[in-house]
Amino acid sequence: MRKLSVNSIKNIAIGAALLGAGGGGNPYIGELMAVSATRKYGEVTLLNVDEVESEALVVPASMMGAPSVQLEKFPNGQEFYKAFDLLEKRLNKKIAATFPIEAGGVNSMIPIMVAAKTGLPLVDVDSMGRALPELQMSTFTLYGHTATPMAIVDEKGNGALLETIDNVWTEKIARSIAVDMGATATVASYPLTGKDLLESGVKGVITLCEKIGEIITNVNSYSTVAQALVALLDLTNGFCFMEAKIVDIKHTTKDGFNFGKVELEGLGNSRNKNGEVEFQNENIIFKLNGEVAITAPDIITFLDIESLNPITNEELKYGKRIYVLGVPCSDKWRTPAGIKLVGPRYFHYDVDYQPVEDLFKKVKELN
Amino acid sequence: MKRLGIDVGGTNTDAVLLDEQSRVIASVKTHTTVDIQTGINNAINDVLKKSKVDPKTIKQAMLGTTQCTNAIVERKGLAKVGVIRLGYPATTSVEPYAEWPIDIVNELSGKFKIVKGGYEFDGQELTQLDFEELKETLLSWKGHIESIAIIGVFSAINNEQEEKVAIFVKKVLGNKIPISLSAKVGSLGLITRENATILNSALFNVIHKVSTGFTKALEKQAITDAAIFLCQNDGTLMSTKYAEKYPILTIGSGPTNSIRGAAYLAKKKNALVLDIGGTTSDIGVLSNGFPRESSIAETVGGVKTNFRMPDILSIGLGGGSIVRQQADGTVTVGPDSVGYKIEEKAIVFGGNIITTTDIAVKLGMVEVGNVNLVDKIDIKFAQQAFIVIQDMLTDALDKMKTSSQQVELILVGGGAIIAPKQISGISNIWRSNYGSVANAIGATIAQVSGEFEKIYQYDIIKRAQALEDSKSKAIKQALEAGAEDKSIKVVEIEEIPLAYAPNDTTRVKVKVVGEIK
Numbered sequence A: 001m002r003k004l005s006v007n008s009i010k011n012i013a014i015g016a017a018l019l020g021a022g023g024g025g026n027p028y029i030g031e032l033m034a035v036s037a038t039r040k041y042g043e044v045t046l047l048n049v050d051e052v053e054s055e056a057l058v059v060p061a062s063m064m065g066a067p068s069v070q071l072e073k074f075p076n077g078q079e080f081y082k083a084f085d086l087l088e089k090r091l092n093k094k095i096a097a098t099f100p101i102e103a104g105g106v107n108s109m110i111p112i113m114v115a116a117k118t119g120l121p122l123v124d125v126d127s128m129g130r131a132l133p134e135l136q137m138s139t140f141t142l143y144g145h146t147a148t149p150m151a152i153v154d155e156k157g158n159g160a161l162l163e164t165i166d167n168v169w170t171e172k173i174a175r176s177i178a179v180d181m182g183a184t185a186t187v188a189s190y191p192l193t194g195k196d197l198l199e200s201g202v203k204g205v206i207t208l209c210e211k212i213g214e215i216i217t218n219v220n221s222y223s224t225v226a227q228a229l230v231a232l233l234d235l236t237n238g239f240c241f242m243e244a245k246i247v248d249i250k251h252t253t254k255d256g257f258n259f260g261k262v263e264l265e266g267l268g269n270s271r272n273k274n275g276e277v278e279f280q281n282e283n284i285i286f287k288l289n290g291e292v293a294i295t296a297p298d299i300i301t302f303l304d305i306e307s308l309n310p311i312t313n314e315e316l317k318y319g320k321r322i323y324v325l326g327v328p329c330s331d332k333w334r335t336p337a338g339i340k341l342v343g344p345r346y347f348h349y350d351v352d353y354q355p356v357e358d359l360f361k362k363v364k365e366l367n
Numbered sequence B: 001m002k003r004l005g006i007d008v009g010g011t012n013t014d015a016v017l018l019d020e021q022s023r024v025i026a027s028v029k030t031h032t033t034v035d036i037q038t039g040i041n042n043a044i045n046d047v048l049k050k051s052k053v054d055p056k057t058i059k060q061a062m063l064g065t066t067q068c069t070n071a072i073v074e075r076k077g078l079a080k081v082g083v084i085r086l087g088y089p090a091t092t093s094v095e096p097y098a099e100w101p102i103d104i105v106n107e108l109s110g111k112f113k114i115v116k117g118g119y120e121f122d123g124q125e126l127t128q129l130d131f132e133e134l135k136e137t138l139l140s141w142k143g144h145i146e147s148i149a150i151i152g153v154f155s156a157i158n159n160e161q162e163e164k165v166a167i168f169v170k171k172v173l174g175n176k177i178p179i180s181l182s183a184k185v186g187s188l189g190l191i192t193r194e195n196a197t198i199l200n201s202a203l204f205n206v207i208h209k210v211s212t213g214f215t216k217a218l219e220k221q222a223i224t225d226a227a228i229f230l231c232q233n234d235g236t237l238m239s240t241k242y243a244e245k246y247p248i249l250t251i252g253s254g255p256t257n258s259i260r261g262a263a264y265l266a267k268k269k270n271a272l273v274l275d276i277g278g279t280t281s282d283i284g285v286l287s288n289g290f291p292r293e294s295s296i297a298e299t300v301g302g303v304k305t306n307f308r309m310p311d312i313l314s315i316g317l318g319g320g321s322i323v324r325q326q327a328d329g330t331v332t333v334g335p336d337s338v339g340y341k342i343e344e345k346a347i348v349f350g351g352n353i354i355t356t357t358d359i360a361v362k363l364g365m366v367e368v369g370n371v372n373l374v375d376k377i378d379i380k381f382a383q384q385a386f387i388v389i390q391d392m393l394t395d396a397l398d399k400m401k402t403s404s405q406q407v408e409l410i411l412v413g414g415g416a417i418i419a420p421k422q423i424s425g426i427s428n429i430w431r432s433n434y435g436s437v438a439n440a441i442g443a444t445i446a447q448v449s450g451e452f453e454k455i456y457q458y459d460i461i462k463r464a465q466a467l468e469d470s471k472s473k474a475i476k477q478a479l480e481a482g483a484e485d486k487s488i489k490v491v492e493i494e495e496i497p498l499a500y501a502p503n504d505t506t507r508v509k510v511k512v513v514g515e516i517k
Helices: A006-019 A027-042 A079-091 A109-120 A167-180 A193-201 A207-215 A225-236 A338-341 A357-367 B037-050 B065-076 B100-109 B129-142 B160-173 B190-202 B206-220 B242-246 B254-265 B337-343 B358-362 B372-374 B380-402 B435-444 B463-480
Strands: A002-004 A043-049 A055-064 A095-099 A148-152 A159-162 A184-188 A239-254 A257-266 A273-278 A281-286 A293-296 A301-305 A319-329 B002-008 B010-017 B026-029 B058-064 B079-089 B111-116 B145-150 B179-181 B227-231 B236-239 B271-276 B281-287 B298-300 B303-305 B313-315 B322-327 B333-339 B406-411 B426-430 B447-457 B491-495 B506-514
Touching: A002 A006, A002 B322, A002 B372, A006 A027, A006 A079, A006 A207, A006 A319, A027 A109, A043 B160, A043 B506, A055 A109, A055 A167, A079 A095, A079 A109, A079 A148, A079 A159, A079 A184, A079 B281, A095 A109, A095 A193, A109 B426, A109 B447, A148 A167, A148 A338, A159 A167, A159 B179, A159 B447, A167 A184, A167 B303, A193 A281, A207 A225, A239 B506, A257 B160, A281 A301, A293 A357, A301 B010, A301 B447, A319 A357, A357 B058, A357 B100, B002 B037, B002 B435, B010 B037, B010 B435, B026 B190, B026 B506, B037 B206, B058 B206, B058 B435, B065 B206, B065 B298, B100 B254, B129 B160, B129 B236, B145 B190, B160 B358, B179 B190, B190 B303, B206 B227, B227 B242, B227 B254, B227 B426, B236 B242, B236 B447, B254 B281, B254 B406, B254 B435, B271 B380, B313 B380, B322 B358, B333 B380, B358 B372, B358 B380, B463 B506
Parallel strands: A055 A095, B002 B058, B058 B227, B079 B111, B079 B145, B145 B179, B271 B406, B406 B426
Antiparallel strands: A002 A043, A055 A184, A148 A159, A148 A184, A239 A257, A239 A319, A257 A273, A273 A281, A281 A293, A301 A319, B002 B010, B010 B026, B227 B236, B271 B281, B281 B313, B298 B303, B322 B333, B447 B506, B491 B506
């Protein structure tokens, strides 16, 4: 158990953007919400997941919708009272703690704001260890937990309680409600017991985000940026696949998602190489010289070459110089069921998932 | 018809006069004065004397100035602002002034209210305006504030409410109160747009002083027939009337002018621009005749905004940078500099500090001051220093390149003499006799622009129609800013699809520029 200072929150936001794999929303507005609430209501208490009572009711607080809309119309911070209230009445039990559904710029910060306002403790856990585009893509699904009963609420005071037959249906119905609520909505889903959370969540994600953020914030304290990058790779067990410049970006919107492709040209040690990344909100597949080099659920993320700040896909710009990182995903995803839920084939790529560390070795051998 | 351009920088205030064919008639460099105004007067006086042109033949006068930036950074002369955000019940989780430095909040009085209003992403009303609530708020501020900032949720999509509230504010607080509307100041992103709008409202007194001061300085030199413009940070101009409404747009015009001036001198549309000053070297990218914009949010005086700033890489290397031999025998250059004191401190001027300029003289690259004085500098030391300078520039230029292909470089600035004749990765280096006043030239040749941004649903409004709509609105804005109708050209169309939203929803941004009327 420990308290989260404003500086901790700022670091967590940066780290979450890195694990967000290009998606997860813009960390700026999320950070402002969490920091504002902390300044007003005091520091949040962070619990380790094994500190939560086994029968306690724990619920992740999150936002669903278009990240670009959230930059303009963000919540008033009261929506969660209604969402939690709907769930508590339905389950006839009080919520004892909250936690992030995913590590992403916005959804890592929302529960901190909620914890600050409600006084509930925050748990150092999430259900992805990264950000992912669809609601059913949660380690909780792998353990047979349902997202419902789930409350979805807007800032005007509208709310709905969903009961569905499975988590794919929840995604489908919730998505269309979110659009009607103004393309962004507040969600309380996956009600669990402390015992279930301990078993099915990805532990220690908030602390990991904070440590990542600390390195990036203090990049100037390393003798070179390359040294800071080494520290970052050590911490995340990640690999730097490429130093590159963005030479083309294509965006399309289809079925309520942002699809896109980024083309890269090698720089420095990666000179004469080319790369491409395709994304559905989050980065899904990275090819180096035409060969698959990283796929979901491993994390493909871009860092600014100067500051090591992670770059979300809305911020991609022609000419930007980046590092392409591959970070291993949680072991929970590296199972047949996990790969089926979030592996490359789910995203319609005709390739088998191979762990990022194996693919990196292959890339090294080729050179 | 002649044109006069002034650029007020941190160290120097420069002036240039251009003739009908935009050729340089005369240029001067003077020191920037603490009050700014004296420096501007001096520069105008000097350039007129040097050129001997009849002041009456000057028909346009342009000013690029740091005064608004200085006012924000030094928290001086800022107005007390009342901030009205239209968005309740949304957005209250982050209030206006969140994470601003406390001293500037106090300076601006920190008064704000989040009232009912705002729009959804598709332009439907989020909440109806409540004029009773507005009236009560405004009356409570009466006498405590000097200007108003109005920021509506999704006003980039629909600015009707902001306009309505502005009319109402004048009704309650009187016609004279200056008002900033966020839809005119920034693009999507409520907080950064709000920050820019608040700063804009805080600058009304400052900009009034700047524009009347410039007008008076011109009158004093009998330049009475000139249309007067101020430079924006995107390389275009605005009339003083427009600038008095949007002073925030003058922030960061200096580096932009330098890049544009360099482009003009070299007659290039795509190149890297290296501006070597006394203390720093600034590298910018010229893309289709305009500076490439930075993709990260810019901070002004500790406040995060979404200004269109040029993407500039600065390194601590200038004509006055100090060159030293370290204990281990290596040679270092900068980052400290003798700055404007170069004419007393550098070796060639009889001083006792070795600067990069002395190295250039020692190696026979240039003749400045008393060349005999560099005899005391060891040639090996000079050669080592030259390699350091070369490496610093090569590295920095490489960082700004957008392709591994060789690119052209335009070299400007007072410290340009220290640069090597060849740099790896650079195909060609352009220099000009007027390179040291490139920024003032940039001010003089600036164009006028218009910009429009909106979210469209392409299956409701066809793409072609949406683009046409945006273009015509951008052109209308350029005309209002003083552009000549026939010269207006579209320079940028940006389309960003919005995730999750239905109906092929896309954010469209169009920018046009034209010559001054």
